[in-house]
Amino acid sequence: MNLPRYRRLQPAFYRLQAARCTACRQVHFPSRTRCLGCGSASMEPVRLSGQGRVLSFARMLHAARGFQDSVGSLTALIELREGVRLVAQLTDVEPDGIGIGQEVEMVLRRLRSDAEQGLIVYGYKFRPVLKRQAGAQAQS
Amino acid sequence: MPAQGTLMRTQHAVGITSYGAYVPRWRVRTEAIAACWGRETSRVPIRAKSVPGPDEDTATMSIEAAQNALRRVDIPPGQIRAVWVGSESKPYAVKPTSTIVAEVLGLTPFVSAADMEFACKAGSEAMQTAIAYVGSGMAPYALAIGMDTAQSQPGDSLEYTAAAGGAAFLFGRAEQAAAEIEGSLSYVTDTPDFFRHAHQHYPQHGQRFTGDMAYFHHSLHATRALLDELGRTPKDYRWAVFHQPNPKFVRRLAKELGFGKEQIEPGFLVPLIGNTYAGSSLLGLAAVLDIAEPGDRILFTSYGSGAGSDSMSIVVTPRLRALRNGVPSVRDYIARRREIGDYGLYLRLMKKIHRE
Numbered sequence: 001m002n003l004p005r006y007r008r009l010q011p012a013f014y015r016l017q018a019a020r021c022t023a024c025r026q027v028h029f030p031s032r033t034r035c036l037g038c039g040s041a042s043m044e045p046v047r048l049s050g051q052g053r054v055l056s057f058a059r060m061l062h063a064a065r066g067f068q069d070s071v072g073s074l075t076a077l078i079e080l081r082e083g084v085r086l087v088a089q090l091t092d093v094e095p096d097g098i099g100i101g102q103e104v105e106m107v108l109r110r111l112r113s114d115a116e117q118g119l120i121v122y123g124y125k126f127r128p129v130l131k132r133q134a135g136a137q138a139q140s
Numbered sequence: 141m142p143a144q145g146t147l148m149r150t151q152h153a154v155g156i157t158s159y160g161a162y163v164p165r166w167r168v169r170t171e172a173i174a175a176c177w178g179r180e181t182s183r184v185p186i187r188a189k190s191v192p193g194p195d196e197d198t199a200t201m202s203i204e205a206a207q208n209a210l211r212r213v214d215i216p217p218g219q220i221r222a223v224w225v226g227s228e229s230k231p232y233a234v235k236p237t238s239t240i241v242a243e244v245l246g247l248t249p250f251v252s253a254a255d256m257e258f259a260c261k262a263g264s265e266a267m268q269t270a271i272a273y274v275g276s277g278m279a280p281y282a283l284a285i286g287m288d289t290a291q292s293q294p295g296d297s298l299e300y301t302a303a304a305g306g307a308a309f310l311f312g313r314a315e316q317a318a319a320e321i322e323g324s325l326s327y328v329t330d331t332p333d334f335f336r337h338a339h340q341h342y343p344q345h346g347q348r349f350t351g352d353m354a355y356f357h358h359s360l361h362a363t364r365a366l367l368d369e370l371g372r373t374p375k376d377y378r379w380a381v382f383h384q385p386n387p388k389f390v391r392r393l394a395k396e397l398g399f400g401k402e403q404i405e406p407g408f409l410v411p412l413i414g415n416t417y418a419g420s421s422l423l424g425l426a427a428v429l430d431i432a433e434p435g436d437r438i439l440f441t442s443y444g445s446g447a448g449s450d451s452m453s454i455v456v457t458p459r460l461r462a463l464r465n466g467v468p469s470v471r472d473y474i475a476r477r478r479e480i481g482d483y484g485l486y487l488r489l490m491k492k493i494h495r496e
Contacts, residue, residue, distance in 0.1 A: 131472060
């Protein structure tokens, strides 16, 4: 990934920063400069919760260049609490440990495996919600 | 050795406002390592150690520990004016890990950031610096992290214990803190017990020299000097945490200082996950804070090769209970585990297999 593109994508990659329309409140991820719902150009940055559920998933058996270490991993269509849908890699889970509807949470991980000479690309992945102390609830 | 005047105290009282931990889920059984190198499994110091996942490194692990620390409290990002990451396994040789952490946490741009370097003492050095920043009034809050994905030469004795994990501590004024720093000191000498040159992949260690002359000498002197300065004895402390290279060293150090098994037990993690280097003593302290009660006094002493120890006296306040709000504890992370008994997969996870 080239450096200017990575720098531009950092808010989304690092913090799931989206754009919310100040007129109709629709949230867009990736960010947009104009609302797809009402056409307004008045958008504000908003950080998504990173909490969601799996709508569908697939196992990666052939990897593109730079993703060789991801062979065998899972990629999922995820619906976040805010209603935003996105596609992301799953991590910290085996293929038999995931199901439709499973609650997942965002974590920040290395995205590519070709970083020995170049830039290390960090970005969002999702994992099954970590088991917390008994009786306690996870915060967003 | 006289210890008068060695204690370091800040202008304003400082404490731990919050903390967070991280341990990866992968564990390699050390019998798999022993089997590969023809070593007797009965001589292996621990049963399993933590290993980073294929997409994890010191930056990603530091981020999760720091996020856990920030989730426990409600502090505006602009109030956190420093981020320091202590590690000897930086993702880049030249480029700070701390700026990646600060950017992900949303603390940039008006924040001081740097990586600390002092073998396994790098994390507690970051803590000392954060205490000084807050104690001098330069910052309302400062974040110190100790984290490592410890490297070891295949076949070396360190391969059985070099592990991954660490913790983050947010320091602020003592009035709002979950635990107050009563005083600290550092004890440092030029001791050649462990080192790595710029283009070497793995550090070399001084075999038996790493024991008495290094780990024990510095840990004992730092801890005894702190106790002397404060006029305390081990009986004044409910808990004690030390750097944990292997179980035997920690047990012997505690015994020589006069601390009992029950005092070190909650923070004694090396038998469970191995030696997390710059994260080791910090992770132990986090585990103690997970169970400590108001009024408990904690003795904390780190050790880093090269060599030196930071020793701190910490007393828990009633605010600690408010931090138990659903953020994963150290034991939550330790309980989350996927064990592997395959040395080849271990080498892959440790990024020791290089392809053209």
